[in-house]
Amino acid sequence: xxxxxxxxxxxxxxxxxxxxxxxxxxxxxxxxxxxxxxxxxxxxxxxxxxxxxxxxxxxxxxxxxxxxxxxxxxxxxxxxxxxxxxxxxxxxxxxxxxxxxxxxxxxxxxxxxxxxxxxxxxxxxxxxxxxxxxxxxxxxxxxxxxxxxxxxxxxxxxxxxxxxxxxxxxxxxxxxxxxxxxxxxxxxxxxxxxxxxxxxxxxxxxxxxxxxxxxxxxxxxxxxxxxxxxxxxxxxxxxxxxxxxxxxxxxxxxxxxxxxxxxxxxxxxxxxxxxxxxxxxxxxxxxxxxxxxxxxxxxxxxxxxxxxxxxxxxxxxxxxxxxxx
Amino acid sequence: xxxxxxxxxxxxxxxxxxxxxxxxxxxxxxxxxxxxxxxxxxxxxxxxxxxxxxxxxxxxxxxxxxxxxxxxxxxxxxxxxxxxxxxxxxxxxxxxxxxxxxxxxxxxxxxxxxxxxxxxxxxxxxxxxxxxxxxxxxxxxxxxxxxxxxxxxxxxxxxxxxxxxxxxxxxxxxxxxxxxxxxxxxxxxxxxxxxxxxxxxxxxxxxxxxxxxxxxxxxxxxxxxxxxxxxxxxxxxxxxxxxxxxxxxxxxxxxxxxxxxxxxxxxxxxxxxxxxxxxxxxxxxxxxxxxxxxxxxxxxxxxxxxxxxxxxxxxxxxxxxxxxx
Amino acid sequence: xxxxxxxxxxxxxxxxxxxxxxxxxxxxxxxxxxxxxxxxxxxxxxxxxxxxxxxxxxxxxxxxxxxxxxxxxxxxxxxxxxxxxxxxxxxxxxxxxxxxxxxxxxxxxxxxxxxxxxxxxxxxxxxxxxxxxxxxxxxxxxxxxxxxxxxxxxxxxxxxxxxxxxxxxxxxxxxxxxxxxxxxxxxxxxxxxxxxxxxxxxxxxxxxxxxxxxxxxxxxxxxxxxxxxxxxxxxxxxxxxxxxxxxxxxxxxxxxxxxxxxxxxxxxxxxxxxxxxxxxxxxxxxxxxxxxxxxxxxxxxxxxxxxxxxxxxxxxxxxxxxxxx
Numbered sequence: 001x002x003x004x005x006x007x008x009x010x011x012x013x014x015x016x017x018x019x020x021x022x023x024x025x026x027x028x029x030x031x032x033x034x035x036x037x038x039x040x041x042x043x044x045x046x047x048x049x050x051x052x053x054x055x056x057x058x059x060x061x062x063x064x065x066x067x068x069x070x071x072x073x074x075x076x077x078x079x080x081x082x083x084x085x086x087x088x089x090x091x092x093x094x095x096x097x098x099x100x101x102x103x104x105x106x107x108x109x110x111x112x113x114x115x116x117x118x119x120x121x122x123x124x125x126x127x128x129x130x131x132x133x134x135x136x137x138x139x140x141x142x143x144x145x146x147x148x149x150x151x152x153x154x155x156x157x158x159x160x161x162x163x164x165x166x167x168x169x170x171x172x173x174x175x176x177x178x179x180x181x182x183x184x185x186x187x188x189x190x191x192x193x194x195x196x197x198x199x200x201x202x203x204x205x206x207x208x209x210x211x212x213x214x215x216x217x218x219x220x221x222x223x224x225x226x227x228x229x230x231x232x233x234x235x236x237x238x239x240x241x242x243x244x245x246x247x248x249x250x251x252x253x254x255x256x257x258x259x260x261x262x263x264x265x266x267x268x269x270x271x272x273x274x275x276x277x278x279x280x281x282x283x284x285x286x287x288x289x290x291x292x293x294x295x296x297x298x299x300x301x302x303x304x305x306x307x308x309x310x311x312x313x314x315x316x317x318x319x320x321x322x323x324x325x
Numbered sequence: 326x327x328x329x330x331x332x333x334x335x336x337x338x339x340x341x342x343x344x345x346x347x348x349x350x351x352x353x354x355x356x357x358x359x360x361x362x363x364x365x366x367x368x369x370x371x372x373x374x375x376x377x378x379x380x381x382x383x384x385x386x387x388x389x390x391x392x393x394x395x396x397x398x399x400x401x402x403x404x405x406x407x408x409x410x411x412x413x414x415x416x417x418x419x420x421x422x423x424x425x426x427x428x429x430x431x432x433x434x435x436x437x438x439x440x441x442x443x444x445x446x447x448x449x450x451x452x453x454x455x456x457x458x459x460x461x462x463x464x465x466x467x468x469x470x471x472x473x474x475x476x477x478x479x480x481x482x483x484x485x486x487x488x489x490x491x492x493x494x495x496x497x498x499x500x501x502x503x504x505x506x507x508x509x510x511x512x513x514x515x516x517x518x519x520x521x522x523x524x525x526x527x528x529x530x531x532x533x534x535x536x537x538x539x540x541x542x543x544x545x546x547x548x549x550x551x552x553x554x555x556x557x558x559x560x561x562x563x564x565x566x567x568x569x570x571x572x573x574x575x576x577x578x579x580x581x582x583x584x585x586x587x588x589x590x591x592x593x594x595x596x597x598x599x600x601x602x603x604x605x606x607x608x609x610x611x612x613x614x615x616x617x618x619x620x621x622x623x624x625x626x627x628x629x630x631x632x633x634x635x636x637x638x639x640x641x642x643x644x645x646x647x648x649x650x
Numbered sequence: 651x652x653x654x655x656x657x658x659x660x661x662x663x664x665x666x667x668x669x670x671x672x673x674x675x676x677x678x679x680x681x682x683x684x685x686x687x688x689x690x691x692x693x694x695x696x697x698x699x700x701x702x703x704x705x706x707x708x709x710x711x712x713x714x715x716x717x718x719x720x721x722x723x724x725x726x727x728x729x730x731x732x733x734x735x736x737x738x739x740x741x742x743x744x745x746x747x748x749x750x751x752x753x754x755x756x757x758x759x760x761x762x763x764x765x766x767x768x769x770x771x772x773x774x775x776x777x778x779x780x781x782x783x784x785x786x787x788x789x790x791x792x793x794x795x796x797x798x799x800x801x802x803x804x805x806x807x808x809x810x811x812x813x814x815x816x817x818x819x820x821x822x823x824x825x826x827x828x829x830x831x832x833x834x835x836x837x838x839x840x841x842x843x844x845x846x847x848x849x850x851x852x853x854x855x856x857x858x859x860x861x862x863x864x865x866x867x868x869x870x871x872x873x874x875x876x877x878x879x880x881x882x883x884x885x886x887x888x889x890x891x892x893x894x895x896x897x898x899x900x901x902x903x904x905x906x907x908x909x910x911x912x913x914x915x916x917x918x919x920x921x922x923x924x925x926x927x928x929x930x931x932x933x934x935x936x937x938x939x940x941x942x943x944x945x946x947x948x949x950x951x952x953x954x955x956x957x958x959x960x961x962x963x964x965x966x967x968x969x970x971x972x973x974x975x
Contacts, residue, residue, distance in 0.1 A: 055386035061705035063734055071422035081442035084388055084414035089734035097721035105936030116957040117731035286430030307441040380711035396747035406767035409713055409739035611755030632766040
């Protein structure tokens with residue numbers, strides 16, 4: 001786990017978990033298989049609990065500072081709902097603003113202010129490394145909710161958790177990552193987590209948007225089985241999961257290149273006809289054109305169920321770092 | 326009631342009400358007299374409860390997504406307070422924003438995301454029909470908090486409820502709608518609800534801002550007694566309720582026309598001298614010049630009490646659609 | 651205490667405190683020594699309580715409208731956290747906005763709307779006197795969270811409370827106010843509160859940013875011992891508290907004047923070597939250059955602890971005006 005700059009003391013009678021309680025969640029790199037299984041087990045319990053009764057009082061009396069320097073309705077709402085369903089309270093900050101006399105302050109100072117009010121801080125910031133900078137000064141746990149093109153660990157965790165819940169397993173799964181694999185921290189983080197399970201990766205993208213060499217190096221180093229493809233049809237018949245990302249026109253230097261590939265990674269009902277009847281389609285959302293809404297009614301369309309999985313994973317992390325799970 | 330696209334299952338031991346539980350609240354058109362009386366009875370109970378103890382735990386553990394695409398401090402705050410006074414939690418979204426990589430998503434997708442976190446969704450949107458579009462895809466209840474010039478059903482319900490609470494009855498009431506009756510969904514919805522009670526309408530406006538023909542058709546079809554007037558004094562002595570709306574200069578093509586009528590519908594202490602001593606003055610707020618603040622101390626000035634009535638009505642609707650009232 | 655325009659009735663079985671319950675908090679001028687000691691005693695209890703258990707249910711069922719016309723993440727978050735740690739709920743309004751049809755409304759009307767939903771209102775507004783205007787129409791307690799260059803009473807209270815908690819006393823303290831003493835309501839309010847305790851003031855500033863004559867008159871009238879200084883070293887060896895404020899370049903007509911003094915009031919580790927080993931350094935935050943971050947690790951750096959003190963003082967005031975402390 002990440003550098004424990006401190007963290008609170010365990011409440012009376014509560015066991016103190018050395019792997020999570022009082023720790024920061026900054027990067028997927030801090031998790032090993034045992035950690036991931038622990039998070040997923042707690043997240044599954046949260047899913048069951050929400051389905052049965054909606055909320056618990058596990059974090060009653062705890063206050064979360066949800067500090068978003070960069071607006072993100074989806075992620076901010078997910079953390080707010082997670083904290084509320086655990087019985088805790090939230091200070092929701094969508095934009096950091098001071099009164100007219102001030103000229104702003106450093107991220108470090110702002111984090112120190114907010115942790116004075118709260119028991120833990122969720123941080124979204126546009127700059128790479130912001131979460132680590134915050135953690136370096138914080139006495140309370142920091143959860144990274146995305147720092148620029150850097151890390152967004154809860155997204156990667158929820159992606160894996162969705163596969164586990166939908167397919168009932170992670171080992172033995174064949175996972176296609178489809179679309180723009182060059183940009184997008186989401187697919188990079190997810191690919192890197194594959195090393196902890198027997199997950200075979202099928203990397204499907206136009207050549208100009210292929211998975212970066214450094215990620216491929218990490219996969220090799222981690223012993224991950226993977227193959228690269230230009231054509232979705234090469235893997236459509238065999239994979240269990242289609243993880244679809246957006247191919248954005250502005251990523252192409254030459255518009256002609258975009259025109260040549262733009263339809264190649266769009267999921268339609270016709271594509272799904274050639275896909276495993278027991279597979280699932282995932283997407284980090286928001287989608288634009290890359291999945292036809294006509295697919296939404298297909299039971300394999302898991303991308304909206306994936307959203308709820310994000311809430312359960314965040315509930316698990318909140319409970320774990322507070323030493324209550 | 327509106328198209329029940331689904332809605333949650335009733336909690337164990339909770340009766341499931343077929344008229345409200347799990348349903349959407351999209352339009353005043355979905356309510357008949359029995360529905361309205363039901364809402365008002367529950368809203369009255371909420372009023373009594375708030376006066377005695379402030380809050381209940383009726384919706385403890387429930388989460389409301391308060392999704393406002395268009396800012397409205399008043400309406401948003403009313404729903405937030407309503408949910409909090411019922412013991413529930415709120416995800417308050419005043420502007421829908423995604424991180425810099427996203428290019429926005431459809432209303433339908435955003436609603437599906439937020440209902441994944443929440444137990445019901447209040448929606449304010451600038452486009453007519455937005456609430457119905459949301460309801461068409463939602464598995465959780467949608468409450469329309471205003472969709473453009475379309476519907477704003479909770480406003481019409483709170484207007485009726487205010488009359489009921491202030492005068493002790495709805496049947497037999499003579500209600501003057503005053504000012505700009507051409508624009509403004511508020512007076513259109515309120516007028517249309519009159520059909521369910523023995524309410525006589527006095528429609529008082531400049532001729533260029535008269536009640537639209539289609540609303541008058543609906544009134545005739547519903548058997549509502551109404552008369553049209555240019556001069557407030559024609560009705561001031563007989564009506565029980567003065568419902569005042571704003572006459573905006575920009576609604577007039579010719580400024581001279583505005584100058585000719587602008588003072589004609591302004592409520593002042595002098596006007597109130599000619600008004601029933603047991604009547605009430607209402608206004609949807611915000612007011613600008615159409616009610617002189619010198620009227621505020623008059624016990625018949627009900628427009629601030631009307632605000633609290635909105636909270637009670639919204640508490641009633643939240644409890645009803647969640648199957649808890 | 652301030653003009654009690656009304657306030658709620660005490661809950662059954664709750665004692666009604668005549669000095670605080672149901673009253674407004676508008677200005678430091680409304681407090682005498684007994685009031686201040688009362689606030690600090692309750693704030694200290696809140697500090698102990700938060701340290702032990704985090705939250706109470708003292709204001710369970712109460713709703714706070716946190717109405718900020720002017721954004722201030724720090725102050726808004728402090729009040730939100732304070733209310734949540736007392737078990738209450740918050741309607742957080744960071745910008746007052748109405749839907750597109752409206753053209754705004756008066757502060758008075760907005761306050762009357764929000765007090766219809768809430769049990770008390772915290773108000774931040776850019777105009778001097780706004781809190782008093784709100785209080786003049788409000789039936790619920792108003793807490794001034796800053797009105798322009800006017801008052802910001804909770805800041806002054808938390809400053810005094812910090813000294814009390816850090817040094818264990820207020821009487822006999824020698825307090826240096828350093829930097830821009832001309833502008834900045836913070837130091838004006840803090841200086842004026844010194845009259846209630848045996849606090850000696852050392853006013854350290856460039857001559858162009860000296861404490862205004864009217865504040866000095868108030869100090870003399872209140873019997874406060876004070877001396878004025880240009881050079882920090884004249885007082886550094888004797889004072890117990892260094893209260894540092896920012897010297898902003900834009901306050902100087904001539905840039906050369908700014909260059910001449912800009913470094914003179916900056917706190918560095920070298921400065922702290924000449925400061926009392928048992929003293930404390932305070933700052934209202936945000937800081938820019940006036941305290942070197944290298945000082946942060948010094949145990950005398952109290953400016954981040956000061957932040958938490960603000961939450962305890964606000965908890966105390968919320969509980970007191972609601973008649974629960």
